[in-house]
Amino acid sequence: MNKFKYYFILFITTITLFSCSKDDVAPITPPRDYAVQYATDLNDIEEYLKNYYIEDVSPDVDTKITKIPTGGSQSSIWSYLNSTTFPKLLSKEVKLHDITYKLYYVVLREGVGQSPSNTDRVLTAYKGEYLGRTKVAEVETLTPTFFEEARSPQQFFNLTSTIVGWGESFPQFKTGTYSSNADGTVSYQNFGAGILFIPSGLGYFNSGSANIPSYAPLVFSIKLYEINRVDSDNDGIPNYLEDVNGDGYMRVLATGVANPDDTDGDGIPNYLDTDDDGDGVSTRTEITAANGTIIPFESIPSCDGNTTNPDRIKRHLVKCN
Structure with missing residues (x-):
């Protein structure tokens, strides 16, 4: 008798749980324009x-x-x-x-x-x-x-x-x-x-x-x-130094939109790109000295190897020919 009572209650409960119609579901309000x-x-x-x-x-x-x-x-x-x-x-x-x-x-x-x-x-x-x-x-x-x-x-x-x-x-x-x-x-x-x-x-x-x-x-x-300061891609160069156009802002832009802070044009801005110039060698490897230490940003040579010209272009920001 007790077993019958248990199954009867379970049956009634199951019907109750699944008898709600779709009309009882609250409509979802879409976000405003x-x-x-x-x-x-x-x-x-x-x-x-x-x-x-x-x-x-x-x-x-x-x-x-x-x-x-x-x-x-x-x-x-x-x-x-x-x-x-x-x-x-x-x-x-x-x-x-x-x-x-x-x-x-x-x-x-x-x-x-x-x-x-x-x-x-x-x-x-x-x-x-x-x-x-x-x-x-x-x-x-x-x-x-x-x-x-x-x-x-x-x-x-x-x-x-x-x-x-x-x-x-x-x-x-x-x-x-x-x-x-x-x-x-x-x-x-x-x-x-x-x-x-x-x-x-x-x-x-x-x-x-x-x-x-x-x-x-x-x-x-x-x-x-x-x-x-943050180095999001852990490439040894803080984000703010990978801001190529120097406006203080770096973004991931839509496909097909030219990004001034994306040196190799691969759709990944430099601050998130472990190989900024797209040469197949990671930026961190390029700026690591023979003793394993990171070369300070100010000492990174330009494409012509010059480290003294204040207007030099760092090789990790611009592709070198």
């Missing part, structure tokens, strides 16, 4: 820039951004567009998703050190907010919402693993200097600092992240403390 969403994001970002002002910048470049009150005379962030003095509101074009994004950023302080490439690691303090529209009493307003802050960063971020907007923005800033304190902490000075305004297509787009909703433009206040 990138171009359509970008138009919305750009409108929101520019509205923010025109209606908010930098209320305060502390000596440590902590920024406080506030909405201009009705009738207020404060200078909006937009008023700094292409300024020749700090703060400067600048923009750069980023081609992605078959559209051209305008990426706005404010430079509060440029920094005195080196700039990262978009494939390096950065040590940065930051505060993040996202933009969204809220409706109160039938009145819709654009408001920023805080989601995360790192005031004393302990780890480097690889810009190839962060959102695209970070990789495109950080090369516009430079590191500063630092000193060690008696208590073991480090103090940073003269670092680059600014504010990034990132469309969702260069952020998290439809996926969102933790407390960030989907399709949200992002606003980051950042301080660039330090750089950790």
